[in-house]
C-alpha cells in the first residue's frame with residue numbers, strides 16, 4: 001500500500017511538473033528573468049518610453065523568458081547611478097548626462113567605466129517655462145526669481161547648471177532654485193509657488209500640455225551668442241526649437257538647444273538580454289514609433305547617434321548583423 005502511494009505521488013509530481021512546463025512554454029521560461037528600466041516622472045516622456053520598450057520586449061516573453069518592467073524614477077542622473085550599482089538593468093538618460101558620467105564631470109565625481117550605451121531615442125529641448133504674468137520675457141530675467149530647476153537626480157537639474165553659467169548666474173542668484181519633481185511643477189506654477197521652471201523633455205508631451213491648460217504660461221528662448229557658444233563647445237548639445245502649435249498660447253517655434261534621450265545599461269548586464277531589447281525595438285520600429293508622438297522622426301540610423309558610452313556588446317551584435325555598424 002505504502003509502495004503504491006509512493007508510485008502514485010511520483011506520477012502526480014511528474015504530471016504537475018509537465019503541466020507546469022506546458023503552461024510556461026518551453027525551456028527559457030523556467031529561467032525567467034525580470035529586467036527593470038528606470039525612467040522619469042510619470043508625466044514625462046521617459047516613463048511611456050520605458051513602457052513602449054517593455055511592451056515590445058514582453059510580446060515575445062513566452063519565447064525568451066524575459067519580463068520587462070518600468071519604474072518611475074528621478075530621471076537621468078538617478079538612472080545612471082542605479083544602472084551602475086545594479087539596482088536597475090537599463091535606464092533612460094540625456095546625452096549630456098551620459099557624456100558627463102563617462103567623463104566624470106558635473107554630478108559624477110568619477111568616470112563611469114561600466115556604463116554602456118544601447119541606443120538613442122527622441123530629442124529633448126531645453127524648455128524654460130514661466131507664468132505669463134511673471135514679467136519674465138528673457139532668460140536673464142530669471143535672476144532673483146523662483147525657478148524650479150528640477151529634482152535632485154533629474155537630467156534638467158544637471159543641464160540647468162550649464163544654462164545658469166551661460167546667463168552668468170549661480171543658484172544663489174535665484175530667489176528659489178526649486179527641486180520640485182516634473183510631475184509636481186505644474187501645480188507649483190499654477191499656485192504661484194514658482195515663477196517658472198526649467199525642463200528637458202521631448203515633444204509633444206501630455207504633462208506640458210496640461211500645464212499650459214492649467215496656467216497661462218510662456219516659453220522663453222534660450223538662444224543668442226552665449227548659447228551658440230555652449231552648443232559649439234559641447235557636441236552633445238545641438239541648436240533646436242521647441243515646436244510651436246502644441247502648447248496653449250505657444251504658436252511659434254521657440255529657439256533653444258536640445259539633447260537626445262538615450263537608453264543605457266551596464267557592462268554587467270548579459271549580452272543576450274541587451275540583444276533582446278535591441279531586437280524587440282529595431283525589428284518592429286514602426287510599431288515602436290506608433291507608441292508615442294515624440295518618436296515621429298526616429299530612424300534606425302538616427303538611433304545610433306549621440307552615444308558617448310561604449311556600445312554594449314549585445315547591442316553591437318544586433319547592429320552588426322543588420323549592417324548598422
Ligand code: GLU
Pocket residue numbers: 039040041043044045046047074075076077093094124153154155156200201202
Ligand atoms: N530629461 C528628464 C531627465 O533626464 C526626463 C524627461 C522625461 O521624463 O521625459 O530627468
